[in-house]
Structure formats: C-alpha cells, structure tokens
Amino acid sequence: MDPFIFLFTLFLIILAVGILRSWQIDNVKELKYSILIACRNEENNLPNLFKALSNLNYPKDKFEIIIVDDASRDNSPNLINEFCSKTPNAQAFYLQNKSEEYLGKKAALKLAAENAKFDILLFTDADCFPQPQWIKSYNRYFSDKTGFVVGSYIEKNVGGIRKFGNKLSTGIYASTIGLGIPFSAAGTNMAVRRNVFQQVNGYETIKHNISGDDKLLLKLVSKTSWKIVYNSDEPVITKVSSSNAHQRNKRKYGKFTMSSLFFQILSIIVFIFYLYLAFRLFFFQDWLNVILYMIGASLFWLANIRKHNYGFKLIDLLYLIIYPYYLIYYSIIGITGKWEWKN
Numbered sequence: 001m002d003p004f005i006f007l008f009t010l011f012l013i014i015l016a017v018g019i020l021r022s023w024q025i026d027n028v029k030e031l032k033y034s035i036l037i038a039c040r041n042e043e044n045n046l047p048n049l050f051k052a053l054s055n056l057n058y059p060k061d062k063f064e065i066i067i068v069d070d071a072s073r074d075n076s077p078n079l080i081n082e083f084c085s086k087t088p089n090a091q092a093f094y095l096q097n098k099s100e101e102y103l104g105k106k107a108a109l110k111l112a113a114e115n116a117k118f119d120i121l122l123f124t125d126a127d128c129f130p131q132p133q134w135i136k137s138y139n140r141y142f143s144d145k146t147g148f149v150v151g152s153y154i155e156k157n158v159g160g161i162r163k164f165g166n167k168l169s170t171g172i173y174a175s176t177i178g179l180g181i182p183f184s185a186a187g188t189n190m191a192v193r194r195n196v197f198q199q200v201n202g203y204e205t206i207k208h209n210i211s212g213d214d215k216l217l218l219k220l221v222s223k224t225s226w227k228i229v230y231n232s233d234e235p236v237i238t239k240v241s242s243s244n245a246h247q248r249n250k251r252k253y254g255k256f257t258m259s260s261l262f263f264q265i266l267s268i269i270v271f272i273f274y275l276y277l278a279f280r281l282f283f284f285q286d287w288l289n290v291i292l293y294m295i296g297a298s299l300f301w302l303a304n305i306r307k308h309n310y311g312f313k314l315i316d317l318l319y320l321i322i323y324p325y326y327l328i329y330y331s332i333i334g335i336t337g338k339w340e341w342k343n
Contacts, residue, residue: 005276021174034113038070122191133234137234143227146226149229151191153186155237161326188236216258
C-alpha cells in the first residue's frame with residue numbers, strides 16, 4: 001500500500017465527514033433580508049429571474065429586492081424599471097459606466113449594499129432562478145453568532161462533466177466549512193450580515209480583483225470571529241451560457257491566488273497527487289492503490305449525494321477518476337493565461 005495514496009484516501013474520508021455536518025439551528029426566527037442583484041446585459045434571463053422573485057414565499061414586508069444595472073448595453077434597464085414599478089418591495093439603481101476602481105460586479109453590489117435597509121444581505125445573480133422557499137431556508141442557519149452562510153447551486157444546460165464539477169464544488173464548500181476551514185462560496189447563493197459586510201469594509205480591500213466578490217468576501221469574513229456555515233437547502237438554479245463555457249471554466253478554476261496560503265499549498269499537494277496516481281497506474285499498473293483511492297473518493301461522493309439529495313449515476317465513478325485532470329487543466333490555463341468576464 002502506497003503511503004501517499006493511503007494518506008490522500010484518508011484525507012477524502014475526512015472531507016466526507018465534514019460534508020455531513022449539520023448547521024441547522026433550533027431557535028428559528030423570521031429574519032429580514034435585502035436581496036442584492038447585479039445585472040449586466042441580461043435581457044434574455046431577466047424575465048425568468050423576475051418570475052422567480054415574484055414567486056418567493058416569504059412575507060413581503062420582511063424582504064426587499066435591490067437590482068443594480070451595471071452599464072448594460074441591451075434592454076435590461078427598461079426591463080428592470082418595468083419590474084420594479086410593479087413590485088412594491090423592489091427598487092432599481094443604474095450605473096451609466098463600468099467602474100474602473102471596483103472591478104467585475106463589485107461596483108454594482110457595493111451600491112446595492114449601501115442602499116439595503118435589512119440586516120441580512122442575500123446575494124444572487126441575474127441569470128439565476130431562486131426557488132420559492134429560498135429566503136425561508138436561510139432562517140434555519142442564522143444564529144446570533146453566524147456572519148456568513150454559503151448556499152448551494154445547480155447549473156442548468158450543462159454537459160455531464162460540467163454538471164459533475166458543479167456537484168463537486170458544492171461538496172467542497174460543504175466539507176471545508178464543516179471542518180472549519182471554508183474554501184469558497186458562490187455569488188449565486190450566499191448571505192452575509194450587513195454589519196459583518198461593513199466590518200470587513202465590504203469590497204474595499206478586494207476591489208481591484210475582477211472576480212472574487214464571493215470567494216474573497218468569504219476569506220475576509222473568515223478572519224473575523226463570526227461563524228461561517230453551509231446551507232444545502234433550496235439550491236439556486238443558474239443558467240449557464242454554452243457560448244462562454246471555456247472562459248467561465250478558466251475564471252472559475254483560475255482563482256488559485258485568491259485562496260489562502262493554506263489552500264494554495266493544499267492545491268499543489270492535490271495536483272501532485274493526481275499526477276502521481278496517473279504515474280503509478282500507467283507505469284506500474286498499480287490497480288490496488290487506484291482501488292484504494294476510489295474507495296475514499298466514493299465515500300466522499302456518497303456523503304455529497306446525501307447532503308445535497310443528488311441522484312447517484314454510475315458514470316460518476318468514471319468522473320471521479322477523470323475530472324481531477326479536467327480541473328487541473330483549467331486551473332493551469334486560468335492561472336497562467338487571461339480570462340474574460342462575461343461581456
């Protein structure tokens with residue numbers, strides 16, 4: 001038995017234990033939320049977003065919707081204005097030009113946060129469709145000590161390997177938070193207390209990163225005494241455009257430098273492990289150690305399936321072998337090359 005592969009298998013089992021940790025609280029309160037959405041050239045997605053927002057099952061006086069158009073060049077501003085004029089608890093703001101100081105969508109989200117009136121800032125994107133019980137689900141995770149809640153998401157209109165990667169990401173979010181070492185979050189579904197957002201100075205220290213309004217914000221909060229928890233309930237559905245899939249993968253997996261030193265070192269170890277595993281298989285036909293790895297990987301995957309109510313597919317066993325190399329490929333080109341924001 002190879003010691004490196006044995007230790008990595010043990011690492012996967014520990015991650016599986018982290019996934020299964022429950023963060024639900026007993027003393028559930030009906031909190032108040034400000035939903036923040038940045039929009040840029042999303043005219044094709046806005047009708048579905050507005051339908052989803054209109055179907056949210058939560059008292060209208062206990063949540064507000066703030067949409068900021070980030071210098072769209074299409075019909076998004078008109079659609080936003082029409083929706084907000086018909087929705088009493090929604091308001092819109094419009095940026096005429098893209099900010100050169102707050103990169104990505106941070107300028108829009110900053111403006112939204114500055115105009116929020118409720119205690120919890122709840123984030124999603126313009127190409128997402130929250131489920132009716134979405135807001136309500138967060139009540140089960142905000143204790144008095146909770147500062148940040150990471151939510152789950154499901155990508156729509158994606159192929160098998162991309163869908164597997166989506167599920168793997170949520171598993172990593174859940175496991176690392178469960179172990180007390182939060183790795184990342186998705187801006188499609190997350191919530192932070194407004195006073196915690198203000199405590200870390202919002203996006204001020206991370207404004208020059210074109211991405212990272214989710215991952216880097218989580219990193220800032222992790223340095224405080226506030227608790228970070230994971231909400232696997234009511235995942236937000238996000239519509240992925242196939243036209244920018246390559247750039248999206250580079251952007252998603254090329255955030256190595258945004259991670260803490262601990263996760264950078266861990267990522268390098270994981271990278272070396274999978275190269276080593278392939279080396280052992282192709283040059284020594286070391287199937288015994290591959291089987292050992294698959295046991296650990298399968299336990300991690302079964303824990304992830306249970307946590308998120310994913311259905312088991314036999315092809316997932318194949319993806320457990322090949323996906324790490326897909327991830328390594330996009331991580332390398334995402335780190336070493338340039339990648340584009342949506343538009």
